[in-house]
Amino acid sequence: MQLSIIVPTYNEAPNVAELVRRVTDETEGIDAEIIFVDDSTDTTPDVIREVAASAGLPVRLIHRDHRRGGLGGAVLEGFAAAESDACLVMDGDLQHPPEEIRDIYARFARGDVDVVVASRYAGDGTSAGLADRTRVLVSKVSTALTRAMFPIRLKDVSDPMTGFFLIDRRAVDAATLRPRGFKILLEILARKNLRIAEVPFDFAGRHAGESKASMRQGVHFLTQLTALRFGKMSLFAVIGGLGAIANVAIVWGLTHVGVNYLVAAIIASEVTIVGNFLLQERFVFQDMKGEASGVWARFAKSFSFNNAELLIRIPIVAIMVSGGHISAVIATAITLIVAFIVRFVFHSLVVYAPRKPGVEVSRARHIVEELDAQAMAPGEL
Numbered sequence: 001m002q003l004s005i006i007v008p009t010y011n012e013a014p015n016v017a018e019l020v021r022r023v024t025d026e027t028e029g030i031d032a033e034i035i036f037v038d039d040s041t042d043t044t045p046d047v048i049r050e051v052a053a054s055a056g057l058p059v060r061l062i063h064r065d066h067r068r069g070g071l072g073g074a075v076l077e078g079f080a081a082a083e084s085d086a087c088l089v090m091d092g093d094l095q096h097p098p099e100e101i102r103d104i105y106a107r108f109a110r111g112d113v114d115v116v117v118a119s120r121y122a123g124d125g126t127s128a129g130l131a132d133r134t135r136v137l138v139s140k141v142s143t144a145l146t147r148a149m150f151p152i153r154l155k156d157v158s159d160p161m162t163g164f165f166l167i168d169r170r171a172v173d174a175a176t177l178r179p180r181g182f183k184i185l186l187e188i189l190a191r192k193n194l195r196i197a198e199v200p201f202d203f204a205g206r207h208a209g210e211s212k213a214s215m216r217q218g219v220h221f222l223t224q225l226t227a228l229r230f231g232k233m234s235l236f237a238v239i240g241g242l243g244a245i246a247n248v249a250i251v252w253g254l255t256h257v258g259v260n261y262l263v264a265a266i267i268a269s270e271v272t273i274v275g276n277f278l279l280q281e282r283f284v285f286q287d288m289k290g291e292a293s294g295v296w297a298r299f300a301k302s303f304s305f306n307n308a309e310l311l312i313r314i315p316i317v318a319i320m321v322s323g324g325h326i327s328a329v330i331a332t333a334i335t336l337i338v339a340f341i342v343r344f345v346f347h348s349l350v351v352y353a354p355r356k357p358g359v360e361v362s363r364a365r366h367i368v369e370e371l372d373a374q375a376m377a378p379g380e381l
Ligand SMILES: Nc1nc2c(ncn2[C@@H]2O[C@H](COP(=O)(O)OP(=O)(O)O)[C@@H](O)[C@H]2O)c(=O)[nH]1
Pocket: 007, 008, 009, 010, 011, 012, 037, 038, 039, 067, 070, 071, 074, 090, 091, 092, 093, 095, 163, 210, 211, 212, 213
């Protein structure tokens, strides 16, 4: 097998037959297979089976009952199942024209690169198929932002957000990837230095059906980008910073309407501690929640830690100022930095520590876990 074509699909029933027909035409003379990695809730799997029965090349279906890792997770499953090391990834809606496969494969077959990126923004490539002006703008801005954040790794890539590429799967270190949402190529390119070539292409309109891109995917993308660039700690810092701003704003607001400043400070601290906990659950430690203790246990640990920190830090500042002759501002800054690092370590290693296996699950624990499952069930952002 020379080429495995991996097509992630989510409710693409009306596009399957046309896609297979055009891919078959365009891969004549190449020993190729198509693997659909499907998370559909419609009749897509039935259509794929039907088309596979009479297709001119091997067509395989991997149907998943859980959309683990979404589109990115589907692509990784495709890599694992492929017959060939040369894996071409393309969308199932014909926005990636099969007529480009030959060019992309020819470039790859020269053998001097690990990945060939089909780009909307290189040479005479176009992005005319983007649904509307907003999508064009979002695509351009996020591409510019991404390239600015990885100026070295992405210096040869005009379109790191494309879903159309051919990669030697031996160059992909699947264990280090945390596929979230739509941008698996970005994740791959950001993690490792690869030899990259680009081939321009015209991004077409959808053949049929609807786009699954959403606001939610957009938020996913931004957290993915931050986490890729700066790691978890930076997300944690960003959330802590937002909390500090909120804290000051609440104190200001409450004292403004006549609340005693101490009472205001306590309310503001507790509100931001709870707010920070919710944000870090959602954006920083989401991948560790599954194996950690229940949400109430996590909350109890996080809440106790932050309150203890608050109680301990103030006297330490006082001692530093009176005993060490350090200015109050510098003492506060030093303790804040130390507290930040300790807080991060405590949350990573204690609050979100994996649950110990084999521990008796008490009835109370069971109820708490049930609540946890409910509270953390996926919802719209
Ligand atoms: N397997 C799988 N495929 C998905 C998922 N979400 C989107 N896709 C597929 O990924 C491709 C790109 O998605 P699309 O909705 O066209 O995004 P857009 O081109 O950015 O508007 C299509 O083939 C979708 O069917 C998912 O959760 N799982």
